[in-house]
Amino acid sequence: MSTPQVQVKDHRALRFLTAGSVDDGKSTLIGRLLFDSRAILADQLDTLEKRAAGAPIDLSLLTDGLEAEREQGITIDVAYRYFATRQRKFIIADAPGHEQYTRNMVTAAAGSDAAVVLVDITKLDTHASPMPLLAQTRRHALLAHLLRVPSIVFAVNKLDAVSDPAQAFAATKTALLAFAQQAGIAVAGVIPVSALRGDNVTQPLAADWYDGPSLLQLLEALP
Numbered sequence: 001m002s003t004p005q006v007q008v009k010d011h012r013a014l015r016f017l018t019a020g021s022v023d024d025g026k027s028t029l030i031g032r033l034l035f036d037s038r039a040i041l042a043d044q045l046d047t048l049e050k051r052a053a054g055a056p057i058d059l060s061l062l063t064d065g066l067e068a069e070r071e072q073g074i075t076i077d078v079a080y081r082y083f084a085t086r087q088r089k090f091i092i093a094d095a096p097g098h099e100q101y102t103r104n105m106v107t108a109a110a111g112s113d114a115a116v117v118l119v120d121i122t123k124l125d126t127h128a129s130p131m132p133l134l135a136q137t138r139r140h141a142l143l144a145h146l147l148r149v150p151s152i153v154f155a156v157n158k159l160d161a162v163s164d165p166a167q168a169f170a171a172t173k174t175a176l177l178a179f180a181q182q183a184g185i186a187v188a189g190v191i192p193v194s195a196l197r198g199d200n201v202t203q204p205l206a207a208d209w210y211d212g213p214s215l216l217q218l219l220e221a222l223p
Contacts, residue, residue, distance in 0.1 A: 013089040014222060016151075019105050019135035019144065020118035025157045028079055028095050029118060029195035033216065036202040037083045087220040105140060106147065114151035114188065114222050115144035117217070118195075119172060121159050124169040130174040142183055151188040151222045152180075154217055160194040165208035190220060191215045 017024040081092045093112065109115060117140050124131060144152050154176045159165040173190045180187045193200045193215055202216040212219070 003030055003160055004156070010094075011024050012147055013091055013201050014219060015091040015093070015112050016114035016116055016219065016222075017093040017105070017112045017144075017149075018116045018118060019109075019140035021120065021123070021134045021140075022066075023216060024118040024120040024123075024137075025195045026094055026118050029155065029201065029215075030092055031159065031192070032198055032201045033090075033092070034081060034083050037085055037216075043157050051138075085216065085220060088190075091095065106143060107148055109144050109147045112144075114153060114219065115140070115149045116155050116219075117144070119154055119156045119176065120158055121156050121168050121172055122161050123176075124172060126171040128160075133175055133179055135198060139180060141180070141185060145185045147222065153188050153215070153218060154190045156190065156192050157195055159192050160197045160199060160208045165192065166207070168208070189218045191211070191218060 018030060021027060081094070083092070089128050119133070119137055123134060135163060141152060141154075154173075156169055156172050156176075159169060162168045169192045176190055177187060187214070191200065191212065191214070192205060192210055195197075195201060199205055200210070200214045202214055204214045204217070
């Protein structure tokens with residue numbers, strides 16, 4: 001199935017934050033965007049490859065820069081990263097997922113053009129009706145909305161880890177849109193991704209159940 005072209009509306013730099021619950025894959029998603037857009041310095045890549053010792057490199061280390069974060073396996077501070085494609089330049093703010101660091105997410109949201117709220121599909125009961133969302137997913141989406149972030153995108157992550165990604169994504173999308181409608185949030189997109197494997201992050205997803213844009217294509221087109 002062919003993927004429709006997304007028209008790029010604005011060539012100015014897009015500042016966006018990544019948010020969501022802890023361990024939803026925010027740092028890995030940003031690492032994937034940096035890696036696939038070749039925004040990683042050669043010495044950074046060399047360090048990651050040596051640390052991996054032959055295993056797949058840990059892309060989350062590109063944003064989890066503080067030693068305390070690495071020891072605890074969480075993101076505490078807001079990490080800013082920059083990359084560019086042929087279409088646009090981007091400024092990313094990686095917000096912490098833990099509830100006690102919500103104020104850092106608010107700092108990241110201030111002045112952002114868009115918010116990418118990650119949703120870990122492996123933490124959800126996609127067969128429940130209605131399907132409950134994680135509290136931090138709802139909280140971060142609501143905060144972005146209250147702070148008047150113009151574009152809010154939900155990135156449904158870790159689809160590579162579920163047995164029926166089509167069903168799981170459809171159920172999650174339905175739950176997200178129902179929550180957004182109830183909260184008065186205008187959603188710019190609900191995008192299926194696998195940050196770890198790179199599915200639908202920069203390149204469109206090759207699946208018969210999804211014919212929308214990749215996450216990067218959507219970000220390139222946002223105002």
